[in-house]
Amino acid sequence: MDITTIVGLVLGLGGVIAGYLEEGGQLGALFKVAPFLIVFIGGFGATLVAFPLSEVKKMLSTLSMLFIQKKYNEIDIINELADLSEKARKDGLLSLEQDAQTNKNDLIRKGLALVVDGIETEVIKDILARETELQAEIYESGAKIFEAMGGTWPAMGVCGTVMGMISILKDLSDSAALGPKISSAFIATMYGVAFANLVWLPFGTKIKAKAARETMINEIIIEGLLSIQAGENPRIIKEKLNLNLMEKLNGAKNKSAATAEEGAEA
Numbered sequence: 001m002d003i004t005t006i007v008g009l010v011l012g013l014g015g016v017i018a019g020y021l022e023e024g025g026q027l028g029a030l031f032k033v034a035p036f037l038i039v040f041i042g043g044f045g046a047t048l049v050a051f052p053l054s055e056v057k058k059m060l061s062t063l064s065m066l067f068i069q070k071k072y073n074e075i076d077i078i079n080e081l082a083d084l085s086e087k088a089r090k091d092g093l094l095s096l097e098q099d100a101q102t103n104k105n106d107l108i109r110k111g112l113a114l115v116v117d118g119i120e121t122e123v124i125k126d127i128l129a130r131e132t133e134l135q136a137e138i139y140e141s142g143a144k145i146f147e148a149m150g151g152t153w154p155a156m157g158v159c160g161t162v163m164g165m166i167s168i169l170k171d172l173s174d175s176a177a178l179g180p181k182i183s184s185a186f187i188a189t190m191y192g193v194a195f196a197n198l199v200w201l202p203f204g205t206k207i208k209a210k211a212a213r214e215t216m217i218n219e220i221i222i223e224g225l226l227s228i229q230a231g232e233n234p235r236i237i238k239e240k241l242n243l244n245l246m247e248k249l250n251g252a253k254n255k256s257a258a259t260a261e262e263g264a265e266a
Helices: 003-022 033-050 053-061 063-067 074-091 106-116 121-169 175-185 187-230 234-265
Strands: none
Touching (some): 003 063, 003 187, 033 053, 033 187, 053 063, 053 121, 063 121, 074 106, 074 187, 106 187, 121 187, 175 187, 187 234
């Protein structure tokens, strides 16, 4: 279980509600049927209009990423690949057949099966790289939909507030009731802004972050498997993959710093 997602949702939504109550608001006033219909139903409807069903299904398949933390460690994977290499050098590639069936990592398992079957290096590289790219595209599609919802929902909230104001302005005879009516009209805006910035946009960002890490690990796995097939020295494989990992991590950090600098200049 990825506890950070749950804790983040509780802190984010709980903080907003707690702040509202601290200002003297009433919890029951936040739950209105009309704003809910406009923002939630209308927002999901806009998402279905914007994206084909196939893309929506990809988004649904990425939901598990938000609440489940995959148990893998880059260093452990590198050490495991080095151990497999040593086993292959001692006993031959066919000795990896059992590992090709029992390894916990899907990509390692599939790659070892191709290596044991004697498939050509370029073919193995192409198959595993395409599978990695396909999975990354699925993650990217899911993140895009969440980001689109983060842009649509505040607009739907404003739409709900405008519709509420139209209804209020039709009848201004009861001045004492204007305050509560205007207050209720702004609940739709609150729904849209709160869910966009506390739920949908963070969901998209987290999916991208986890997808980037998984892609990085998969690239290291592919390089390690090809080195195993080539019969390289386990110590060299371990050193090479560690250097590869450091380069990727430094590249990610430099990219994030450049992005932040560009944002500051803008």
